[in-house]
Amino acid sequence: MSFSATNLAQPLQLNTATPRSNDKPSLLLPKTSSFLGSTRNFRPTSLSANPSHSNAHRRSAVVAVSEAVKEKKLHASTNLLITKEEGLELYEDMVLGRSFEDMCAQMYYRGKMFGFVHLYNGQEAVSTGFIKLTKKEDSVVSTYRDHVHSLSKGVPAREVMSELFGKATGCCRGQGGSMHMFSKEYNVLGGFAFIGEGIPVATGAAFSSRYRREVLKQADCDHVTLAFFGDGTANNGQFFECLNMAALWKLPIVFVVENNLWAIGMSHLRATSDPEIWKKGPAFGMPGVHVDGMDVLKVREVAKEAIGRARRGEGPTLVECETYRFRGHSLADPDELRDPAEKAHYAARDPITALKKYILENNLATEQELKAIHKKIDELVEDAVEFADESPLPPRSQLLENVFADPKGFGIGPDGSYRCEDPKFTQGTAHV
Amino acid sequence: MLGILRQKVGAGSSSAMILGQSMQRIRPTTSALRAFSSSAKEMTVRDALNSALDEEMSADPKVFLMGEEVGEYQGAYKISKGLLDKYGPDRVLDTPITEAGFTGIGVGAAYYGLKPVVEFMTFNFSMQAIDHIINSAAKSNYMSAGQINVPIVFRGPNGAAAGVGAQHSQCYAAWYAAVPGLKVLSPYSSEDARGLLKAAIRDPDPVVFLENELLYGESFPVSAEVLDSSFCLPIGKAKIEKEGKDVTITAFSKMVGYALQAAEILAKEGISAEVINLRSIRPLDRNTINASVRKTNRLVTVEEGFPQHGVGAEICTSVVEDSFGYLDAPVERIAGADVPMPYAANLERLAVPQVEDIVRAAKRACYRSASLAASA
Numbered sequence: 001m002s003f004s005a006t007n008l009a010q011p012l013q014l015n016t017a018t019p020r021s022n023d024k025p026s027l028l029l030p031k032t033s034s035f036l037g038s039t040r041n042f043r044p045t046s047l048s049a050n051p052s053h054s055n056a057h058r059r060s061a062v063v064a065v066s067e068a069v070k071e072k073k074l075h076a077s078t079n080l081l082i083t084k085e086e087g088l089e090l091y092e093d094m095v096l097g098r099s100f101e102d103m104c105a106q107m108y109y110r111g112k113m114f115g116f117v118h119l120y121n122g123q124e125a126v127s128t129g130f131i132k133l134t135k136k137e138d139s140v141v142s143t144y145r146d147h148v149h150s151l152s153k154g155v156p157a158r159e160v161m162s163e164l165f166g167k168a169t170g171c172c173r174g175q176g177g178s179m180h181m182f183s184k185e186y187n188v189l190g191g192f193a194f195i196g197e198g199i200p201v202a203t204g205a206a207f208s209s210r211y212r213r214e215v216l217k218q219a220d221c222d223h224v225t226l227a228f229f230g231d232g233t234a235n236n237g238q239f240f241e242c243l244n245m246a247a248l249w250k251l252p253i254v255f256v257v258e259n260n261l262w263a264i265g266m267s268h269l270r271a272t273s274d275p276e277i278w279k280k281g282p283a284f285g286m287p288g289v290h291v292d293g294m295d296v297l298k299v300r301e302v303a304k305e306a307i308g309r310a311r312r313g314e315g316p317t318l319v320e321c322e323t324y325r326f327r328g329h330s331l332a333d334p335d336e337l338r339d340p341a342e343k344a345h346y347a348a349r350d351p352i353t354a355l356k357k358y359i360l361e362n363n364l365a366t367e368q369e370l371k372a373i374h375k376k377i378d379e380l381v382e383d384a385v386e387f388a389d390e391s392p393l394p395p396r397s398q399l400l401e402n403v404f405a406d407p408k409g410f411g412i413g414p415d416g417s418y419r420c421e422d423p424k425f426t427q428g429t430a431h432v
Numbered sequence: 433m434l435g436i437l438r439q440k441v442g443a444g445s446s447s448a449m450i451l452g453q454s455m456q457r458i459r460p461t462t463s464a465l466r467a468f469s470s471s472a473k474e475m476t477v478r479d480a481l482n483s484a485l486d487e488e489m490s491a492d493p494k495v496f497l498m499g500e501e502v503g504e505y506q507g508a509y510k511i512s513k514g515l516l517d518k519y520g521p522d523r524v525l526d527t528p529i530t531e532a533g534f535t536g537i538g539v540g541a542a543y544y545g546l547k548p549v550v551e552f553m554t555f556n557f558s559m560q561a562i563d564h565i566i567n568s569a570a571k572s573n574y575m576s577a578g579q580i581n582v583p584i585v586f587r588g589p590n591g592a593a594a595g596v597g598a599q600h601s602q603c604y605a606a607w608y609a610a611v612p613g614l615k616v617l618s619p620y621s622s623e624d625a626r627g628l629l630k631a632a633i634r635d636p637d638p639v640v641f642l643e644n645e646l647l648y649g650e651s652f653p654v655s656a657e658v659l660d661s662s663f664c665l666p667i668g669k670a671k672i673e674k675e676g677k678d679v680t681i682t683a684f685s686k687m688v689g690y691a692l693q694a695a696e697i698l699a700k701e702g703i704s705a706e707v708i709n710l711r712s713i714r715p716l717d718r719n720t721i722n723a724s725v726r727k728t729n730r731l732v733t734v735e736e737g738f739p740q741h742g743v744g745a746e747i748c749t750s751v752v753e754d755s756f757g758y759l760d761a762p763v764e765r766i767a768g769a770d771v772p773m774p775y776a777a778n779l780e781r782l783a784v785p786q787v788e789d790i791v792r793a794a795k796r797a798c799y800r801s802a803s804l805a806a807s808a
């Protein structure tokens with residue numbers, strides 16, 4: 001696996017044959033890549049369309065990047081993409097994501113957490129590659145697969161684990177659960193369980209950032225929003241609506257598609273007329289980038305550009321990260337449709353192993369130092385579980401809390417005063 | 433999002449851990465029913481829905497099924513198991529995750545006389561398609577002055593699920609039942625599921641068909657008549673699941689099971705409850721409800737949805753309008769708590785109706801009138 005900076009921009013090709021490239025002279029469109037030809041053979045509705053064979057549909061490297069990314073790469077001069085400190089930070093964050101999720105699986109099977117639990121194993125390079133470049137004030141909007149985004153953003157593992165246990169010490173006091181992580185402090189804005197609905201909300205967060213700077217004259221408000229979502233979600237209308245508005249209003253947002261090839265049991269190729277998601281960026285007037293999402297350093301390079309662009313007020317970017325989930329869709333998914341060969345192919349490209357190799361080969365750190373990280377994370381995750389387990393359940397009185405910011409919204413009671421002022425009000429019954 | 437449950441299809445019950453708790457709560461009723469009709473065949477709600485779809489697809493080539501994961505995955509809850517193999521990808525269509533789009537496509541297809549069955553992986557996701565359900569499906573016949581009717585079925589699991597938090601756990605019965613032009617059905621048993629789904633597919637109007645995930649694996653006795661491919665239930669007709677004389681309990685979907693359990697407990701304490709399975713939320717069978725209330729003089733309504741402007745409110749109004757003079761006690765309304773569904777299991781339990789809530793309400797209704805009578 002090559003991490004060289006120049007490789008990143010190499011496959012760029014100007015597609016002069018595409019009429020639209022004239023409308024968008026600043027954007028580079030690649031030649032139709034060969035895999036598109038092969039997907040045409042898939043009849044989307046036919047039974048034989050199960051694309052379980054090979055990975056021919058995957059591109060090998062970045063196929064399009066913005067002008068800015070390209071120029072940056074041309075001028076890149078250092079050999080190493082990261083310092084030792086950066087390398088260890090990335091490594092630690094990915095190991096945290098992996099260990100935390102493995103622990104979640106155990107705890108789910110022990111009945112400590114419930115409902116739908118969607119794990120992030122395999123996709124760590126995307127969360128780490130992007131979120132570790134953000135400031136605390138930057139926001140992250142996620143989906144039901146949100147534990148690791150929250151951890152990368154800084155929400156303490158204790159609070160996330162406790163939330164999953166449905167305890168009062170969770171980051172949402174046990175009210176949100178696995179699919180609905182929020183943290184005002186760390187600017188994690190959810191945890192949206194419905195396909196696509198996080199995207200407009202993220203776009204709105206980006207809108208607020210621009211509004212604060214330009215209308216409210218908060219000159220230092222350069223906050224960026226990252227919207228994470230999957231390949232299946234990139235077929236939903238809300239995605240397209242927001243690409244348009246984000247580009248139209250030059251909003252400081254990065255749309256990060258985690259293309260893990262599957263939406264539950266629906267393969268991306270069966271669901272999508274043109275499976276190259278990054279191409280939708282140029283169609284809406286923003287750069288579209290495809291990056292190897294199993295390679296945290298490549299993700300990070302692309303993320304740097306996209307986040308920088310947003311922070312400078314130059315508008316949104318669409319990034320498609322090619323990744324894979326190592327587990328079923330959720331812990332209840334039998335995962336019977338994905339080809340073992342496909343799973344093996346991506347298992348061999350484990351992003352954590354790859355970074356480890358890079359770190360060791362480039363003498364950024366010793367085996368010993370990496371081991372110490374694993375030990376530290378193991379302890380941290382153990383501690384999170386103990387903390388969650390020992391934490392109290394939310395009290396009954398919590399049932400009616402937080403429905404409104406102003407609980408007068410519950411109306412006026414029989415005695416003429418607001419119901420929420422009745423001391424019995426928050427004691428909670430099944431039929432309030 | 434939605435996690436997919438590992439199911440032992442056909443074996444009758446779900447092995448999904450998250451169901452464990454709630455299934456326990458439903459089971460006693462089922463076994464009681466089993467005892468009543470030991471000679472009858474048993475069928476799960478899942479198989480009832482699957483066989484109804486299968487039979488209607490085989491009877492009418494205009495019927496097709498579309499939705500997320502209905503084909504190769506065999507349905508997120510395995511309701512469409514085997515149908516792709518049998519009818520092929522032209523009639524069992526896996527869609528991208530685009531509820532607004534494919535629901536509208538279903539409506540357009542129905543304009544030309546096709547009979548789409550649109551599956552929502554859960555009804556929560558119908559929120560993204562509600563424009564087409566209400567504006568396109570429900571109003572076209574009216575707007576076109578009867579030139580264009582819309583024979584479409586929207587179906588999928590509805591109501592509270594277990595441990596899935598605020599967005600994935602709510603009941604849409606009252607929402608859709610508020611809309612003129614829609615018919616809204618909600619089966620409880622396997623007989624309901626078969627008879628009502630067949631009725632829905634054959635119906636010339638849009639039908640919202642609200643199933644319940646936690647009932648899919650439940651088995652119910654089914655008669656030979658129910659198993660016959662011509663079997664069909666009338667839309668707009670409630671079923672008296674259990675006759676009684678002291679108090680009327682109305683319920684639909686999973687809550688019918690709870691109401692039957694409550695009735696068993698009440699019987700031990702000398703209260704004879706009549707349990708009405710609404711089956712059809714819209715049109716509402718006002719006759720059956722009112723006839724029962726005129727007999728028992730007391731009413732408890734049960735639903736999982738939010739209390740305000742709910743199904744219970746509508747039933748209460750119908751009784752106040754038609755049988756006001758017959759009521760011996762204020763109507764008791766059991767509903768979900770007036771809050772989004774909490775994730776934490778202990779709070780979640782407080783937020784959805786429990787059997788004990790129904791028992792308590794029925795007693796309130798009975799004792800209140802008794803003590804009033806005593807003091808009069």
Ligand SMILES: Cc1ncc(C[n+]2csc(CCOP(=O)(O)OP(=O)(O)O)c2C)c(N)n1
Nearest residue numbers: 193194195230231232233263264433434557
């Ligand atoms: C509106 C809506 N429809 C359907 C679902 C059910 N659902 C949950 S996750 C999912 C697949 C999403 O796939 P993708 O966007 O690729 O994300 P991934 O799970 O692969 O991370 C579906 C269909 C949903 N959550 N919301």
Ligand SMILES: [Mg+2]
Nearest residue numbers: 230231262263
């Ligand atoms: Mg996916």
